Amino acid sequence: MSEHSHELEWETSPWPLIVCVGILLFAPLAFSFHFVYEKPAATLVSLALGGVLILISVIGWVKDGLEDKHGWGAGLSFPAMPFFILAEAFIFVALFAAYWMIRLKAPHWPPAGTPHISMVTPVIMTVILVSSSVTIHLAEMRHEAGNHTGFLGWLWVTIILGAVFFFLTMKEWSHLIGEGFNTTTNAYSTVFYSITGLHASHVFIGVALFVCILIPAHMRKTNSTFIRTASLYWHFVDIVWFFVVSQVYFWL
Amino acid sequence: MRRRIRTASTALMTLFILAVPVLASSEHESGYEKTGIADPVEGWNHLWHEMLWDITVMGVIFALITIYFMWRYRRRFPQQEGKQVKLTFAGMMLWALLPAAIFMADDLYLAGKTWALYNTYRNVPENSMEIKLESAMWSWNFTYPNGVQATNELRVPVGKPIVMRMKSRDVIHSFYLPDFKVKEDSMPGRVTYLWFYPKEVGEHVITCAEFCGVMHSNMRGTLIIMPVDEFNTWLEKEKANI
Amino acid sequence: MSQSVSFGKNLSQWIFTTDHKRVGILYLIGSLAAFAVAGLMAVLIRVELSSIGPTITNPQTYNVWLYFHGAAMILGFQIPALTGFLANYLVPLMIGAKDVAFPRVNALSLWLFWMGIIVALLTFVVPNPPDFMWTAYPPYSIMSGGNTSFYTFTVLIMGFSSIVGGINLIATIIYMRAPGVTWAKLNIFVWATMCAFILQLIFVPVLGSAVTLLTLDKYLGTHFFDPAMGGDVLLYENLFWFYSHPAVYVILLPMMGIIYEIVATFAKNRIFNKKVVVFGGFIGTTVLSGEVWVHHLFTSGMPNWIRLGMMVSTLLISVPVGLMMIGLVGTLYRGAIQYKTPMLYACGFIFLFLVGGLTGIPHAMAALTLALHDTHFVVAHFHYVIAVSGTFAVFGGVYYLFPKMTGKMYNEALAKLAFFVLFIGVNVTFFTMFIVGLKGMPRRYFDYSHMPQLEHLHKIQTYGAFVIGLGALLILITWLHGAFYGKKAPTNPWGSRSLEWTHTESPPGPGNFGGKPLDLPEDWDPYGYGVNPD
Ligand code: HEA
Ligand code: HEA
């Protein structure tokens, strides 16, 4: 679009449409091909195609956003984030409600078939996540102060902590699955995997957001609203973890 | 203006206080009659008519006023504009609280009446006969106290309240007796109940009211109300056949 | 050559658009497509029910039709038409903003909605389509061979779409009002939309979770709804209705909002008791709507005390809704009513919503509902509130905005004819449905050969459905005719005082207000009618 008279042009952006086609292929179609129609080839194709489309449009979107081609700014994303967090919180509320309803009805808990679940990993994970919440705050402060290297450093630390957290979740999952404790085992495994899985997916999205900040940041392109917004989201992911860890791990 | 607000709130309180005895007196609603057994169907019909009057009056008042306004305030000449009254604060509160009080009083009145009838529905009479029901795709299976079993045909003696204890083998079904104005879901993992009072000899439809798959609409049965001795002979005969 | 280039440019400007007006129109097109297909299913359903025994199909197909009809009408037509089309189109114009807060996110929510429609439409081409109705209760939805994941993803994608769309519009309303558009002067439709979106934000995630758990249970073997392993089927029903009841108020609030706008414009009158309508009516409904969901479960073996408590809270909803109705009727008082087509829809709405809303009362009464639940009486109730009142609100809104959206006028005579056909059709179809339901006809029945006495009423309903179809066809013709051959519309054909009419072209260009900041006079008021007495 032309720079000078953008008030009189229709604004366009191809990324929303492309990302949606990507999502269509990546989620509903791939899922159905795999689980319902059992067509591995079609699953792979739609996963790959969808993944590529999503990736392209995320890159394009972030690029547009940083260049601020349309002059919209990202000014309102920070005040809008609390509303998104409200919605997100209710996903967790629903899952915890399901958990409590099942749990309070159960004759004894944990139900038969549950192996010993170590309390060490969750404690380590808590420490990691809490410190990552601190480090992103430090990064944000450095950025505000115009200290680009300091900002980059703390951002890297945060991403690494987030990735380690995610890795620990996966490692614990594979350990438990190795002990024969999988999604189908009993009511506890049902809630265990869905709640920790939901949380892990949030960690994943948070880390992905940070990567979307990090890569352009190495080229000295940053957007402070975007950083503040992502960091707010990350604090939310951190707070939810307290509920997850206290309800699912420690209240056994 | 203060005074008006106070008047309005007094009116509201009065309405509330008036609603209380109405709630308390709703005991009649339960439909007890000479036999000493409450028949929910009678209570239902009674409450239904009362409710119907209630909502019809409400609706007709609103509709008539609307029609009158629609006719009375049609535009007479181009460029005419409306002249809405400007409410004072007290007027505003009055137009909020007074209707709210009336609607609320009506709601609580209906709730009170329903409460009584609902208790009749849910409190099983002492002397009733218990029949176990297990639903399955797509049939009703009954078990009598003495172990006799039946499918889709529920025979009961006249004049004895029947309570169904229900569960389901597979999906959710709903045991529905249209003529007895009652239904309750039967589901896996929980036991539910309903009761009804077969007052007269006759046949009635049993039909499934919760979507349960392809043959949902074919999940039907018959309720056969028999004279007591006929029923007893039938039950003995069945018992002997087991 | 150059023509095709400009066509290509035009096309790409539409499909890649981030402009809220175009996003709104594309929402409208998608939701009308859903309405047309789901309406076709309704007609087929009616034909099937027109006589005893199998009439044109088998139960399996009937169930798929009915699944699609319910899911597509609610998720694909009613919610997107009201909160997607009307809200997107109107809110930025009404508050004097040049666009929404996040235009690209807006386009994202639009295309997510379209993907949801596509997934829903796949119902008709895949080998084992969903057949478990729009409520998808387990264990049936888990045991059924139908593709549960299509249902889940339709819900998830559309839900995500309305969450991001909702955040977007809430941020727009809070932060992007032009100077002078204060909270006190805000259009009533904007208030209604805001309340509806707050409901969406809180409740959609719960529905999303419910259907996700359903899919996990079915395809990954978890046990949320499996009583044998400690799960609970009632859990799903509660989670589902925890959203799906508030969803009806997500529909009700914007439809009230747009009807208020229409009534104020065509009665050239201020809104009666606006503050009370907003705070008592809209916000009251918003607050109450989360505490009543068990009224859908009155026969589901829930504990008695919950049934009774929720009965009272459900009945109390009539207080805020009653206040809204008083405001609506009061707005006619001392007005100068001009009966253009949108106003006919608004007046029709008042009567039909009374029928629909008041027949909600017997359902709410826990004892009466033991007979009425899951019969065609319920079907009649909700068709009066959603399918009739809601559709009237959407169609009235489209007529109202038609000159603004297309820059053309529709043919008034044809539009009025279509209105009366529709009005007769819906009443014939859905009023008789009350009687059928009262006589015990259960819902979702493919066949009712054990209740042969109901056949003639069913026949009447089927004729009624054809009349509705004719009405819809006439409406479509009116719109197409207007859009292509209509007379050029003036900027403010209805003489409204609201910003979207007074300060924009028809249709409004990019940036809405010509790129200049709005300069509103001190005494500006979107409903400032009758200030200088004639
Ligand atoms: C837009 C949609 C919409 C709206 C607005 C409503 C509004 C209401 N609904 Fe409805 N309802 C549905 C859509 C809607 N409903 C749907 C889709 C279903 C079925 C879903 C399914 O199972 O598939 C359903 C089902 C449904 C049930 C469950 C029935 C069952 O399955 O057994 C109940 C039970 O309480 C109910 C009650 C109500 C009530 C009390 C209102 C109230 O909000 C109505 C309030 C309005 C008025 C009362 C009229 C105006 C007020 C006055 C004139 C004031 C004076 C009145 C009094 C004091 C009484 N509805
Ligand atoms: C917004 C919601 C909505 C709307 C508008 C409708 C519209 C209609 N519905 Fe719908 N219905 C539901 C929501 C809706 N319904 C829901 C939620 C259910 C419950 C499902 C369940 O049990 O799970 C249901 C169930 C339901 C049943 C119950 C079936 C059963 O339980 O066995 C019946 C039966 O008659 C029925 C009939 C109709 C009819 C005749 C219309 C008519 O009004 C339709 C008229 C429309 C047309 C005929 C389309 C014609 C279109 C054109 C000609 C093109 C013109 C296009 C434009 C104007 C763009 N519906």
Ligand code: CUA
């Ligand atoms: Cu059993 Cu429907």
Ligand SMILES: [Cu+2]
């Ligand atoms: Cu409801």
